[in-house]
Amino acid sequence: MSNAVEPQTNPTSQGKQKKPFDLFQFLYKYGTIITIVALIIIFYIANPLFLQPSNIINILRSISIVTIIAIGLTISLSVNGFDLSIGSVASLSNAVVISMFIWYSQSTVIAISTAILAALVIGALNAFLIVKVRIPDMLLTLAMMFIVQGIALTYTRGATISENMIMADGNYATGEISNAFGMLGKVPWIIIIMLITVVVVHIFLTYTKHGRYMYVIGGNQEAARLSGIPVKKYKVIAYLLSAFFASIGGIVLASRVMTAEINAGGPYLMDAVAAAFIGLSVLGAGKPNAFGTFVGACLIGILANGLVMLSVPYYAMDIVKGTVFALALALTYYKMK
Template sequence: MAELEVKQTTSFDLFRFLYKYGTIILIVLLIIGFSATNPSFLQPSNVITILRSISIVTIIAIGITISLSVGGFDLSVGSVASLSNAVVISMFVWYGQPTFIALAAAVAAALVVGALNSFMIVKVRIPDLLLTLAMMFIIQGVALTYTKGATISENMILSDGSYAEGTISSLFAKFGQVPYIIIIMIVCVVVVHIFLTYTKHGRCLYIIGGNEEAARLSGIAVNKYKILAYLLSAFFASLGGIVLASRVMTAEIQAGGPYLMDAVAAAFIGFAVFGAGKPNAIGTFVGAVLIGILANGLVMMSVPYYAMDIVKGSVLALALAITYYKFK
């Protein structure tokens, strides 16, 4: 009987260790494996490439992390990023606006979406998953209608047959370049980590996510904090779309859509990092690093691009399995 108890304790401790540090161990193993197959994997230039590639994913995933902190889930972030991407480039190319006005317009468009999301969720009481799924398609359609289904770029041909005369400012172009794109990502992670971990407002978000009714009875303004969470989610989605626009210098059709699954995966992987057991900015960043290393390493191994989603989907499924096995 005593031996059985010892075995059970050992097994539980092993699970806890793997739960807390499994993601870090997997990242180390991937680095070792990819480096063994391709020595150039660890070259500084490739490390910078990985960080640059995960910057937009991380910024968008930070928004999802905040919505998860109140027990919600924002699926509209990809479409919001697409909308902001289109608005900011159009402000330059179509209307010849300065950088500040272009950025303000893109963020304002995203905050309108965040306000609509929070109103429908808080006041109308539509489940967040269903509402943001519907909004994902609505905003996607709005973005396509706004751009008329065309890519927005400098010197593009307008509907009247003339050429667009606006240019994208050199200041805006720097946002998507190294090292600025990496710095923006790091600042977002650090600021949100401090906000969620060390401020009263961040703790209130976590309390609401843990037990909304208990939070309400303890005097926390639940509805206000939920509104804040969805506004911040929209803001970071917008920031991701703006950085993407700066990186490619055009507004592609549905540009933010491909980042949704990676952002969701990064946010959920973050639950288990260091045994946090809750959405957190540092864990989200580590999750994005894992996805970035996987994608970069598989490309260097000449794995076909159409097989990438199999790997990413498997990683997300594993993260969800670990999270819900632990907490449900």
């Protein structure tokens, strides 16, 4: 009779077995970062001036307005909302703040406050129609995009507002844009404003109970309601903040160009949407977040700047940009089931 003892397996060691490397999970978490690094290497090889400090500052300056506007969209996404009116709100704020200086000779504080107030009115209207009337957010904000764009065009009479412009009565405008306001759109202040916006919203969404409530609402609105979270209140706050940051973006844009162009904020809408959605999965976040949105905006800025430095024809830029965005989204969103 054999007294040999059968080898015993150690359940602890079995539990500590390493999981096989998951390529798709890795790409989901780091796809956007990989794309940015690849673009930097490609553009640097093609033109070593790409990594000059002056060009890096130029990239940061170029993405500042997009990032600020996209941060507002990120907040609306956190409650599972969507705000397509941000570009038009930026245009309206741009027109209002410049007109306060040129047409009415107001101070910097009054000009900025009036522009923000106008945006908050639009945000409150969006919130009311979405939360109370229950119009789907995408459809409502699409309609508001055209309405606000029309309001801005009507307010400016379809003209560019600038110093010494000819008024309707034939006289020249006597108002002037203050030097203090003009500094907001210059380096380093425009970059500082962007970074402060990113940090503040990141802290708000990640480390405060209000931000966590917004994420809970975005994940499961009914569960949030049953747990006692005032869902309607936080959705209203989200749309107000979305309009607020769109307004800040429009104001900074006005300071940068020192005029109010027709539909000035419109071109920023799609870049802001791309930045916010690309940022959803940065570092595996899986949810709207300020840092991810900033990284998404960096991808957009690096791509646009590199294409210009390579003298890519303007009519081909959208093809290249769209292709790279699609690849970045494919890397970050494709996951094995």
